[in-house]
Amino acid sequence: MSVPSAIAVGTEVALLKNLHLSDGRRAQLAIREGRLGSGPAPAGGFVLDCAEYLALPAFIDTHMHLDKALIRSQLADHDGTLPSAIAASHERKRLYTEDDVRKRAAEVIRSHVRHGTTRIRSHVDVDTIGGLVPLAGVMQAAQDCRHLAEVRTIAFPQEGILSDPGTARLMRSALEMGCDLVGGMPHWERTPEDQLEHVKFCFDLAQEFDRDLDLHVDETDDGAVRTLEMVADEALARGWQGRVTAGHVCSLSAADVEYVRRVIDKCRQARMTIVSNPVTNLMIQGRADRGLVRRGITRIRELREAGVNLCFGQDCVQDGFYPFGRGDMLEVALISAHAAQLGTSQELDFALQAVGENAARTWRLDAYGIEEGARADLVLYAASSWQEALTLQLRPEIVLFEGRVVATNHLLSALA
Ligand SMILES: [Zn+2]
The missing domain is CATH 3.20.20.140 (Metal-dependent hydrolases)
Known part of the structure; x- marks a missing residue:
């Protein structure tokens, strides 16, 4: 899997295109004032192509x-x-x-x-x-x-x-x-x-x-x-x-x-x-x-x-x-x-919820996840599925907080 070239921390992202979600859905979402929404990117805003990533809520x-x-x-x-x-x-x-x-x-x-x-x-x-x-x-x-x-x-x-x-x-x-x-x-x-x-x-x-x-x-x-x-x-x-x-x-x-x-x-x-x-x-x-x-x-x-x-x-x-x-x-x-x-695919989905949407319920958040209205807090993995990211214990390639890139991780590994 190839990963797009590095993005600088501090970048304000205006549009997330080709999002690949953990349930298999694809999506495109704009970011305005730190929240996810529909519609086109604000003019001149940074467009992040997420086609090569798995996107999860932070x-x-x-x-x-x-x-x-x-x-x-x-x-x-x-x-x-x-x-x-x-x-x-x-x-x-x-x-x-x-x-x-x-x-x-x-x-x-x-x-x-x-x-x-x-x-x-x-x-x-x-x-x-x-x-x-x-x-x-x-x-x-x-x-x-x-x-x-x-x-x-x-x-x-x-x-x-x-x-x-x-x-x-x-x-x-x-x-x-x-x-x-x-x-x-x-x-x-x-x-x-x-x-x-x-x-x-x-x-x-x-x-x-x-x-x-x-x-x-x-x-x-x-x-x-x-x-x-x-x-x-x-x-x-x-x-x-x-x-x-x-x-x-x-x-x-x-x-x-x-x-x-x-x-x-x-x-x-x-x-x-x-x-x-x-x-x-x-x-x-x-x-x-x-x-x-x-x-x-x-x-x-x-x-x-x-x-x-x-x-x-x-x-x-x-x-x-x-x-x-x-x-x-x-x-x-x-x-x-x-x-x-926890080993079945349903149980492993629960393991993801237990560090995500279940906690959001505890926090009584109005919205959470990769959906309109939620704060634009996302992680992008160089993986094709949640189970792969979990099994390989990957670090997210990109972390977004309120629509801004706050961390990047790039693993370089070579094998003859
Ligand atoms: Zn304690």
């Missing part, structure tokens, strides 16, 4: 931690469990400065963009160790990179709320600073009563500021930990349908079938999104197991069958929890496909 990473990325090499080695990863990060978190967080976060945003992701939703630690320094740093990085990608922030009480007195006040301050969503981590509290109080606090805050919620839920192998049901119950009781996301949800795989059926039905009724983060949880969960080691992946199959919205997230890039990662949603999709045993 990816969405809806579960990331930008504030703690790229600190792995500075942390002491630990046993790999979630409590150890949290503890190992404390010392480094005390040393955070806004500029330190800003630089690391911006580097990871740029890496996401190079790999075709133009929307990132990042949890940011809010606790009495780092205070609001992580949030200030990530918000500055988002501003630095606003010409490359859209970043939304989630106030995340990594150390708990009741178990870290002072965090409740900081969570409120985080929202006043402009944090987009309310986060949470109820399973980190000491008792089920405290867990429920944590959940209710998060919903109170979300209602007061009219924000969506995205909580870390049941990131443990212990099937008796059941904050997912508390979250679903609150979403239903408060009319927050379609506005609540639960991340990780590992313990659901270890829970009994009766609970699983009940809680999945509540998630469906509440129109919740479940974000599975297999790249991290394959590393963290099941550490105490010998022989058959649990995978830490939530019940993807049952959730899908029930019609619950599902996404895959990167979660971590080279931090205390996960030593790898580069903001590459194609890598996330491939690892997730292994973990969740």
